[in-house]
Each structure stands twice: as C-alpha cells, then as structure tokens.
Amino acid sequence: MNRMLNDDLQLLNGNHAVAWGVRLAGPDVAPVYPITPQTPILEKLIAFQAEGKFDCDLLTPESEHSAMAAAVAASATGARVFTATSSQGLMLMHELLHYASGARMPIVMFNVNRTPAAPWGFWPDQTDSLSQRDTGWVQLYSEHPQESLDTVVQAFRIAEACELPVMVNHDAFYVSHAVEPVSVPEAKAVRDFLPRRERSLWLDTGIGRSIGAPAGQEAWHASRREMDAAMARVEDLTREAGRLWGEATGRAYDVLEAYRMEGAQLAFVTMGSMAGTAREAVDALREAGLAAGMVRLRLFRPLPAAALRAALADIPVALVLDRNFSPGMGGIVHQELAAALYGHDGPRLYGFLAGVGGINVPVERLVALAREYRDAAPTHAPIWLE
C-alpha cells in the first residue's frame, strides 16, 4: 500500500526540517557560524529571511565562540535565542556553554553530531555533544528529520520553563542530510504551543542590574543549587512538552521510547539515528523467535535514571550501542546507564562501541550481536564493533 497522496508531507532533509522548526518557533536573535554538516540549517534560515518569512536578527559573527557570546548577551536581554553548530564549533564554545547555563539563559542550540578532530572527519559520532555533558545544558537526541523539527520547537518550551539552555542533537548525514517526508505544522499550532513567558531576570538599560557578575562563595554555591533544582524539573517539562505536542500534531514524545519491550528477553539501548537500524534488528530477531526490544534514550541530560530503570526492570540482558568514545573508559551511554542501575536489580549490561567514527552498523550486525551476547559471560569492558 502506498502513502496517501493527499497527505501534508514534504521532502526535507534533517537540517532543513530543523530550520523549519526554528522559523515556526520565531526566535528574536540567531547568531550562527557555519560548519559542515550544520551549514544547511544556517543556509535555510537565511533563505527564509530573504523570502521575508523569518523575522529574526540573524547574526554571523567570526567564530562559534563569538556566536555563543552573542547568544548569551542577546538572551540576557530577554530575547528568544537560537544557534546551531557541530563538532569543532561546539567544542570552541565550551567555556561559554558553562556561562550560558550558569547565567540561566534559555538558549536553544542545534548540534549536528560529527567526529571531533584529529583526524579530521565529517562522520556521525556523538562524542562532540556527549563531552559537553557536564556544562549544565539539557541534551536531547533525535532519530530522524521529523523528530528534529518537532524537538527543536519543544526545546524552546522546555528551556524557557526552566531557564536552562537546551541542546538538541542529530547525527551527521544519516539525519542531517537525509531527505525524507516531513510534516510541517501550522504556524498557529506552534504559536499556541510556545507562548512567550516573562523571564525571572533580564537586562534592561532602564533598570540597574547585572547578570554573571563576580559572586562570593555562598552566592556561587547557591547558583548551582538552583541549577540542580531547575534540572530536576526538566524530565517532567520534557514529558509535558512531548504530550502537548502530541495533542497539537498527533506526534507525542517522551523522555525515552520503549520499542517492542513487551516480554523482551534482550534490549538494545541507544540514542539518535542508530535507533532506526535497531528497530529493524528487533523486528528481525522477533521474527526469528528471540524476544528483543529497544530502549531509545531521547533525553540524555538530565539522565532519566528512574525511567531507564523501570524500562529495563525485567530484562535479562541489555546491549548498549554507543556511537561515541570516551578514551580510557568506553561508551558514554554505557557508563551513564551502569551508574543509573548501580545498586538496583537490572539487566546484565554490555557496552558496544558501535559505529564510532561513522562506520556502518547494518541490521545483520546487530542481529548477530544479540545472538552472541544473550548468554555471554559478563564484562564491564567496552567491546569494539568492527
């Protein structure tokens, strides 16, 4: 059976889908520096502006560091701010990522996951954003272009509700450059979903006030306690945003997604585009009589630890597929999941470095992996997939 030809789908690549989401969310300021494979986001925003469809101060400063500095400054005035980057660009922003979260700026940033140099590369790999996990940014990971559009809009709602910056990520090429049918929501639906809310603190030339000025130990300590409290709200805010988005568009989201987990004897755990391939592996395994399932982590920071424990409570074996690498330790999702499960009953965990550097991970490889590891000896050591 073919697709309904009267549906509202249009063909967009992942990056253009993001640009559509940003256009609908209507930021006031967007400082962006181009970098492969993020550039099509910026190009599309510029095209929207040239058509008179995107009323935004689109700044193109001389580096990502300056882009984030401009984003922080603009956000401090109470503006809705968007930026986008990838890999080296994200890492050049590093010190200002801490600044943005410490100053409680609800900036939304889209990051296209790409291998960090050296060697130079352009391949899908999440080490760039995962190595920013302690900077105080909320992190979400998208599987496909439609989700990237939907999530960037939801990110503004989450950021502005908790006054923390939110980074949404999708994989280079497999999502960023994948042209697929995407449904673009009505502008009014997005406006209703994303009302403007007054900030608790902003800079105004008419008011004597400063943000981020030197603080004593007590005040600095208090700032982190407040961030902690804000982070504690993010999981519920993400669920709420996902539920309301579902009501508005028919596409609901949660902090994680359980795929065919009913009665599963083995689960893949992964993030981003790998989940699509894992779905096919789960279906193939079920067809062949092995009850497999998948848990896809959508919200990575804050880590929804209790939800992960609940999703994996009765599963004997979990295979974590990490398209990232922390040298000396292994896969980052594997470490995080092991920490979340520590002291609780949970599955026997295996951590796979799967697709690091963007190498291909086909369905058959995942099917073979499930068969090989369902009864294997336990190990905490990371396992490289060739």
Next chain:
Amino acid sequence: MLEIVILGRGGQGAQTAGNQLARALFDEGLFVQVFATYGGARRGTPVASSLRADTRPIRLRSDITRADALLCFDESLLNEAFLRRGREGALVLVNSAREAADFTVADRRIVPLDGRAIARRNDMGKVVNSALLGGFAAALGQPALESICAVIEQTAPAKVAQNLAACREAHALVAGQLEEMA
C-alpha cells in the same frame, strides 16, 4: 524496499540526481529516504547519494551495501568497491560511450549510456544528470518518465526544455536497447 546508490564527482550533479529521483518516487506515492555522503566536498572528489524507497516509512539508518541498482556518473569511478555496493544481479547504469560488451563484470547488469553525447546534442554542455536520470528510470522500470520530467521541470535551475529533451532522449534510447535485448 528499493535501494539505489548514485556515485559521481563533486559538481557533476549526483546529489541533485538522487534528490530528483527521490522526489519522483515520492510523487508516485512511495516513502523515500535519500542522503548524500561526502568528505570535504570539493569539486571533483567522489560524492555518493544513497536512496531508499518503500511502501512503508523507512527507519533504516545505515549505509546501503546491497543496492538493487547503481548509477555511475563517471566511468573512472566504476571500480570493484563501488560495484560491491550492489547486490548480485544489480543494475549498473554507467555514463560511458563504450558498449555493454566492453564491460566484463560478473553478476551485474551493466547498461552503458553515453550521457555526454546526449547532453551535447541537447545543448546541455557537460551537464549529464537529466540524461542519466532518464536512462536510469527506463532501465529500472520506475519512476515513470512523466514523473521524472515533472520533477526536472520544477527543479532545473536553467535550460528546462533542454534538460527535458535530454531526459526523454536517454529514456527512449535505454528503453529501446532493453526491448532489443528482450
């Protein structure tokens, strides 16, 4: 699921051809996914476009390693590594002035098409993608010529009539060749 890989050199239009082919299949009611992969994209370096089309939404996010059909924009790129991305019996349409018999490749169905000659005849200079698309659609049996032409009409940046003429000529040429062989 139909899986296709298009390979060309940066600037030849392989990525555009992949997008146009995907749009034509999409317009015929299929779900599609098409993505390009390249390194530092420079004019002349290899650029691949990978295309999937199916009657249900496409979830796979991996490389295509057993394509049903390959389209090669540049004969110099037609090597073992590229041919291995096609499954056994895969259709391989290659932009070449040589005859099918000149290619000694086992287990692949090679269809040469002189895209450059067709482009020249239709005042397209060295721009071969509309010709190759027409020929490829004929060899593949889908999408319909009119679907491809509709997309070219919407997306060709210039010389629309010439692009359409090149596409139609190539389609007729390959369809005729296949009829002869049958």
